Amino acid sequence: MQPELGIFFYFTLLIVTTQASLFNLAPRSLRTYRNLHSRDADNTVSVNVASCACGYYVPETKETFTHRITLNPSALDNSNIAASLSKQGWAISNWVQTSKPKNIKYSPSNLKYNSNAKALELIVSGGPASRSTINSAEISTTIDKILYGSFRFNVKASSVAGACSGLFYYKDDNHEIDIEILTSHIHNTTTQKDGIPKPGVQLTVQPLTENQAFKNYKVVPFDGRFDPTKGYHEYRFDWLKSGVKYIVDGNSYGTYTRFIPKTAGTVLINNWSNGDPYWSAGPPLQNSILSVRSVDIYYNTTDTTKIAAWKAACKKASYKKVCSVPRSKSG
Numbered sequence: 001m002q003p004e005l006g007i008f009f010y011f012t013l014l015i016v017t018t019q020a021s022l023f024n025l026a027p028r029s030l031r032t033y034r035n036l037h038s039r040d041a042d043n044t045v046s047v048n049v050a051s052c053a054c055g056y057y058v059p060e061t062k063e064t065f066t067h068r069i070t071l072n073p074s075a076l077d078n079s080n081i082a083a084s085l086s087k088q089g090w091a092i093s094n095w096v097q098t099s100k101p102k103n104i105k106y107s108p109s110n111l112k113y114n115s116n117a118k119a120l121e122l123i124v125s126g127g128p129a130s131r132s133t134i135n136s137a138e139i140s141t142t143i144d145k146i147l148y149g150s151f152r153f154n155v156k157a158s159s160v161a162g163a164c165s166g167l168f169y170y171k172d173d174n175h176e177i178d179i180e181i182l183t184s185h186i187h188n189t190t191t192q193k194d195g196i197p198k199p200g201v202q203l204t205v206q207p208l209t210e211n212q213a214f215k216n217y218k219v220v221p222f223d224g225r226f227d228p229t230k231g232y233h234e235y236r237f238d239w240l241k242s243g244v245k246y247i248v249d250g251n252s253y254g255t256y257t258r259f260i261p262k263t264a265g266t267v268l269i270n271n272w273s274n275g276d277p278y279w280s281a282g283p284p285l286q287n288s289i290l291s292v293r294s295v296d297i298y299y300n301t302t303d304t305t306k307i308a309a310w311k312a313a314c315k316k317a318s319y320k321k322v323c324s325v326p327r328s329k330s331g
């Protein structure tokens with residue numbers, strides 16, 4: 001291992017450290033709940049047409065999850081993004097993260113609904129390299145008790161260098177499942193110094209420590225199948241007890257089995273820069289925008305109130321309403 005690799009991992013760990021203080025996470029509930037009633041083909045219905053009182057069946061993994069969160073930007077109201085996002089189960093971050101060499105300010109005004117693109121934009125503000133704080137954007141699920149699920153983000157990355165766009169589950173630095181697009185390193189094939197990320201999409205199940213074998217970190221090149229800066233693509237991970245499967249546009253990008261979190265947490269989407277040459281690089285000279293077309297999350301939870309409500313609703317539906325989630329289209 002190159003020593004510098006440790007440096008950039010160290011910085012990425014620092015980045016997320018302060019996020020822990022953001023969430024008041026209650027201890028994980030120890031309560032378990034019974035299995036879904038057995039299901040046959042007649043009882044699975046399309047997610048779009050029926051209420052799914054008994055949950056969501058994901059055919060690729062044969063797993064059923066009890067709850068769903070979506071993000072549908074075209075239902076957002078630009079005059080009150082916070083309220084309309086909140087209705088969909090999302091909160092806007094508003095805080096300054098101390099970081100090196102530059103601080104990151106998650107600013108609500110860096111979030112915009114673009115009605116032409118029908119997309120929610122997370123903006124890293126462009127400006128001079130001399131800035132000490134970089135205005136950035138972040139949203140998170142208001143529920144912080146997500147445990148296992150299938151997480152799909154339909155987004156377009158920016159071609160403006162100098163930002164890190166993150167789509168991830170987070171409990172703390174040792175319980176984290178990341179998809180990160182580094183806009184300085186999407187296709188950057190210029191000769192890089194040791195420790196500078198390789199071009200591609202960065203897929204990491206934390207923790208990463210300096211001396212550990214890197215079985216849970218991988219950079220998958222954008223190998224010509226698609227360009228993340230042109231058009232929308234579905235970035236997905238399925239977090240199961242047995243491992244984390246990464247899938248982009250329906251194509252498998254590998255399964256991780258080490259350090260699989262067993263702790264409930266939050267899902268976040270952010271776009272930031274701290275000028276760290278070993279990770280985000282930048283800051284960007286122009287606005288760097290992450291455009292989110294949709295988010296679709298099927299999940300289980302440790303929230304006992306939600307579980308009780310789910311059980312009651314499913315019982316009322318005579319254990320019949322399990323929706324089958326359409327497969328991801330392969331790209």
Ligand SMILES: *[C@@H]1O[C@H](CO)[C@@H](O)[C@H](O)[C@H]1NC(C)=O
Nearest residue numbers: 034035036064065148241300
């Ligand atoms: C999610 O919850 C359902 C209902 O309790 C259960 O059948 C399923 O096994 C759970 N999935 C995981 C990955 O824990």
Ligand SMILES: *[C@@H]1O[C@H](CO)[C@@H](O)[C@H](O)[C@H]1NC(C)=O
Nearest residue numbers: 161183184185188196277281
């Ligand atoms: C390529 O990577 C280098 C090293 O991080 C960086 O300085 C440069 O700005 C990147 N180029 C582009 C086009 O993003």
Ligand SMILES: *[C@@H]1O[C@H](CO)[C@@H](O)[C@H](O)[C@H]1NC(C)=O
Nearest residue numbers: 122124158287288289290291
């Ligand atoms: C992240 O910021 C960069 C730089 O400002 C921007 O080009 C890009 O579109 C943003 N990404 C998202 C997902 O908003």
